[in-house]
Amino acid sequence: MPETSYAVLGVFETPDALMKAIPQVRASKLGTVEAYTPYALHGIEEALGLRRSPLGGMVLVMGILGAITAFGFQYWISAIDYPIITGGKSAGSWEAFIPIMFEVTVLFATFTAGLGMLFLLNKLPFFGHPVLSSKAIKGITRDRYVLALEAESEAFDSAAAARALQAAGAIEVEALPAPDRSPFLTSDWVLRTLGGIFTACVVAGLAMYFATKWFPVLAPMKYIQEQPRLNAQKASSFFKDGHGMQQPVPGTVARGYLPTATGTQEEAASLVNPLPRTPEVFALGKKVYKNRCEVCHGAVANGVGSLTAAYGAKPANLQAQQFLDYPDGKIYWAIVNGKNAMPSHAPYLSERERWAVVDYVRALQRAQNAKDEDLKVAR
């Protein structure tokens, strides 16, 4: 027998023989007693004095954590980050979260039970354990019941251990040599496997890189994008002007909107803005101006918008004296009917929105031509 042993194995033929031997071998106090069996034997954990498995508690904790996670996640999404009303329920109604809470609880608990058992408690995968390279392992996974006396210190007496096992009825004993340090990492084929995986990753990565570089990427099912239909902001050969989006027919009035004021701009000069000058009206005017007007007339209504260069036309500089002198009604008329290159905005804007924009334009004009008294008011 070798000088230093990891353990001595004693082979038994029946579960009864094994169970009978356990107390005897444990009483010899030569080392740690462990059993290796083809399947779980009832009562062996008491005989070996094993601690109760802590798995149940782990699973309970993780299961509860799963439920809390699922609830928190769903509540945060459905009630806080992205509230949508479904079925007339309030955004925070939690009853509909129960099925997914249940599923996530089971998922967390299952993975804790399975992976916790394998990785945490049993420390698997472990390919370098001495028992795996023993002669007895073929019997262990088949029909033999093996008792192991494992060395606790350098002073382990393998000959005495073998005698103790034989005295307890072992039909065969086998001394296992102490393994090399870290047999897992020095194991040759593991290194080769890792090397193989690494090479495969490099090859696959290079193949992907060049495949996407040299060959065109074809989107599957292109017909979904390429169907004969009009897309917003896209060209179309269907209409004469080549635009996908078309202007409404002149004189169109959207539902709920007032008909467009008729007459000339001069006639409209006498119209009076019916809206009160409140912060709400101002906010509405600002919103509409930002959406509809700013792109051409500019943020401060000086006619320098982001589209000016691209569009060719020259939008009016509303800060010019001519427009400062305009009555509200004439600005209103321009919004409703359009002027020069500017199209009519009547189909898009309600009566209230049109007048709110007029107010906002007035505010912009005032802001660009502020007088000293304005400063005092602001204070």
Add this chain to the structure above:
Amino acid sequence: MKPDAAILPGDIPEALIEPALTVGVVTPGSLDDQVLAFPETKPPKQWYIGLAVTLTALFIGVGCIGYVFVTGIGAWGNTSPVFWAFDIINFVFWVGIGHAGTLISAILFLFRKRWRNAIARFAEAMTIFAVICAVIFPLIHIGRPWLAYWLFPYPNQRALWTNFRSPLLWDVFAVNTYFSVSAMFWYLGLIPDIASMRDRATGKVRKVIYTVLAMGWRGAASHWQHYEKAYLLLAGLATGLVLSVHSVVSFDFATSVVPGWHMTIFPPYFVAGAIFAGFAMVVMVLVVVRETMQLKNLITMRHLDVMNKVILAMSCLMGYSYMMEGFTAWYSMNEYLHRSFMNIITGTYGWAGWVTISCNILIPQILWFKKARASYFWMVLVAVGVTIGMWFERFVIIVVSLHQDYLPSAWRIYKPTMIDFGVLLGTFGVFFTLVLLFARVLPVIATTEVKAILPGAQPSHQGDDHHA
């Protein structure tokens, strides 16, 4: 097996003594030689013939799905108002098939029904394969399957989240959880068996593969202790899943307002139907397996007898559910519900309703006779009938309810196309191909679990009350 030490053998009435679970002399060693040898030897000719047939079906399915990807889902018969049709029928059908495996491996484990040990492995494998088949359908049904990851709630630049109040999203979670848990359960059960195969393996490649898969399992008592605990916990968790997964699937229907769907009986009714269909499939496959793989001494006629009894019980439950559906329709005095129910038996698809009723309720009644439960002819006839019947039940639920609902102007007759049938055939190909491959490379019987219930496998009792 040995009776409890506390009770003398004479005290137990004969009828209560469980008959042996295996036929003839089976020892742990002979069990390994019988079951584990199958993947080690060259497969018989029937196996290749079977694989050729299933692969043909699989490739027909792949071709049909490919055609759908190229031309679009207009290749199917789905049309307004029957938008769900075959995809959801087949999805519900396959998910249901899977339930038998989980019931056998989890619920029967908790009930300490030891006959389950011999068939649990196969049934669990069938669960996993059935869920794989089921998952194909929602994926292709969404039309652009490469965007399927949109089903999951993950932070994205579209700044959108999924709707957690939709039963369809519950389905995503339920089916994914079901698959993960079943796979975990199956793999954990396989580890000790794979370790046996590792230690028997002679070829180098085989040895390396089984070594990696067995994770270095060495059968230590300290490992078994955690292992048994994990298995028990998984059984308990999977039990909840047996009842929940098909309930969640039924919510897809029950939470809508379509007459014929909006019923509280749906969850239990779906779960019963799932177990029913699953057991039929397991019986069908087990008959073939025990004959072709010479496993008659392990998968005994008693196993089939018990399985058939479960099928009979489930058939009666289904009959009750159908009657309750009719009763609800009548008692609700709701004309839409009433008409929807009458549509099932007298409408355009009335024949489908009658196929459902005869295959699921009438034919299985033959199993009341002991002789029928012991006859391959009758049990396979019933199993095939139930499989067809349960498929048609989902057809009736989905197509009949959808094709005529509240608005008569929207009514339309639904006709499946050949592509629809091709995809369905393809999933049968996938399922049975996987079954055949599984039988070739892994032990089809949980040898470790069967070893543990052989006579004399457990230590005789020394006063404590530990028993299997």
